[in-house]
Amino acid sequence: MYGGAGAQCRLILLVVLISLGVVTLLQSLQTTHSIHDIPLSIRGHKFGGAVGRKHGSAQAIRIKKVTALFGEPNYLYEGAIATHERHNALHGYQMQVLRQRIHASFLAKPAYLMSVLVEELNKPWDERMQWLAWVDPDTLVLNQQVPLELFVPPLEEEINLIATHDDNGYFNGGVFFLRVDTWSLEFLIQVLAVPLTDRKHHVSLNKDHAALEQIMESQRFRNRVTYQPRIWYNAFDSNKTYEGEAGGLMVHLLDLGGDKWARMDKYLGNVTSKVNPHELPLEQTPYEEQVQAFWKRMRDSRRILKEAREKEKGHDAIKESARRLRFALEFETDNEVVMRGAYDRLLNALYENK
Ligand SMILES: *[C@@H]1O[C@H](CO)[C@@H](O)[C@H](O)[C@H]1NC(C)=O
Ligand SMILES: *[C@@H]1O[C@H](CO)[C@@H](O)[C@H](O)[C@H]1NC(C)=O
Numbered sequence: 001m002y003g004g005a006g007a008q009c010r011l012i013l014l015v016v017l018i019s020l021g022v023v024t025l026l027q028s029l030q031t032t033h034s035i036h037d038i039p040l041s042i043r044g045h046k047f048g049g050a051v052g053r054k055h056g057s058a059q060a061i062r063i064k065k066v067t068a069l070f071g072e073p074n075y076l077y078e079g080a081i082a083t084h085e086r087h088n089a090l091h092g093y094q095m096q097v098l099r100q101r102i103h104a105s106f107l108a109k110p111a112y113l114m115s116v117l118v119e120e121l122n123k124p125w126d127e128r129m130q131w132l133a134w135v136d137p138d139t140l141v142l143n144q145q146v147p148l149e150l151f152v153p154p155l156e157e158e159i160n161l162i163a164t165h166d167d168n169g170y171f172n173g174g175v176f177f178l179r180v181d182t183w184s185l186e187f188l189i190q191v192l193a194v195p196l197t198d199r200k201h202h203v204s205l206n207k208d209h210a211a212l213e214q215i216m217e218s219q220r221f222r223n224r225v226t227y228q229p230r231i232w233y234n235a236f237d238s239n240k241t242y243e244g245e246a247g248g249l250m251v252h253l254l255d256l257g258g259d260k261w262a263r264m265d266k267y268l269g270n271v272t273s274k275v276n277p278h279e280l281p282l283e284q285t286p287y288e289e290q291v292q293a294f295w296k297r298m299r300d301s302r303r304i305l306k307e308a309r310e311k312e313k314g315h316d317a318i319k320e321s322a323r324r325l326r327f328a329l330e331f332e333t334d335n336e337v338v339m340r341g342a343y344d345r346l347l348n349a350l351y352e353n354k
Contacts, residue, residue, distance in 0.1 A: 060092065061131065063149060066097075066116050067096075068112055070100055070101050086141070110191045113134060116132060118185070131177050131178065134175065138174075142249065142267070142276075142278035143278050143280055143285070147282070158223075159226050160183050160187070160225070164228060165230060172230065172252075173208065175234040190220075194211040229294075234250065235250065235252065246278075248278065249287075297343070307350065311350060317349040318349045321342070321348075
């Protein structure tokens with residue numbers, strides 16, 4: 001599958017590297033209102049970091065948000081980005097915004113992400129971002145008090161990409177996390193090399209999502225990809241309802257109900273008013289508990305699968321249950337019910353076959 005893509009891949013890499021130069025140049029010529037304009041002293045570098053992070057090191061995790069906004073001026077999108085900038089200032093995140101149309105098609109998202117990634121990889125280790133968080137310009141921060149580092153994996157987890165699904169089980173690219181390292185670079189190279197004609201078309205009509213998804217799910221890359229519940233930070237507002245919980249971090253305004261702009265206006269009015277009805281201290285949200293339970297399920301599942309590997313020979317029930325849990329661990333980690341069910345089934349199979 002990857003053999004024939006070599007030459008094309010190199011060509012695309014070249015194009016991307018050239019665009020990287022152009023984008024960097026354009027950005028240096030522009031005066032954008034970004035986190036870089038805010039003095040370091042109030043960016044809260046100390047504040048960000050260990051908040052809500054019970055596991056792993058106490059060191060701050062360096063996160064950069066990446067998004068794209070170009071074309072006709074749109075004050076609602078600008079307002080949405082401003083909610084991110086407040087969030088960034090509070091928690092010490094950087095943010096980079098693509099402001100130019102770099103490609104006529106849908107490649108802009110992975111191409112820009114790749115240029116930011118290459119830029120980061122070119123920095124010394126201690127200055128380099130550890131994670132990039134892609135946020136679509138139609139996402140806005142509802143509850144400023146929830147930090148992004150809450151969602152990144154504990155140290156022992158070898159996960160590079162954290163994504164979410166839509167209701168039909170397709171990848172939704174509104175918000176996702178990508179670790180800064182060479183795996184991620186190889187991943188994006190493969191995404192950009194997906195032949196245009198091969199790109200799956202599905203209901204979301206997002207061809208860039210389809211290309212990302214195709215590589216995410218491929219044999220080579222899927223063991224470092226995981227899925228978290230969408231409502232944590234990519235909660236949709238569909239049919240005029242926010243699907244997240246009280247104190248939810250972000251909302252993603254999809255075009256589903258045809259009422260996107262009015263809804264966005266309402267949210268912006270709310271989150272910029274004196275009393276933001278969505279603001280809630282982290283401790284009063286279910287986040288910490290839910291996220292810890294998520295990583296615990298992953299750990300427990302891996303452990304029991306290891307156990308099953310030693311015992312599954314000649315035991316069809318164990319083999320079948322292990323296969324099911326392995327599948328869930330690859331594609332359905334965002335579904336707590338499925339994960340628990342598959343885990344319990346394997347536990348039973350192991351126990352009954354003793
Ligand atoms: C949207 O809301 C309408 C009316 O409240 C309801 O009839 C319809 O089933 C909802 N659609 C979805 C997809 O939830
Ligand atoms: C805005 O706030 C009002 C009052 O708290 C609430 O009823 C409404 O659902 C909120 N709407 C949005 C879109 O956030």
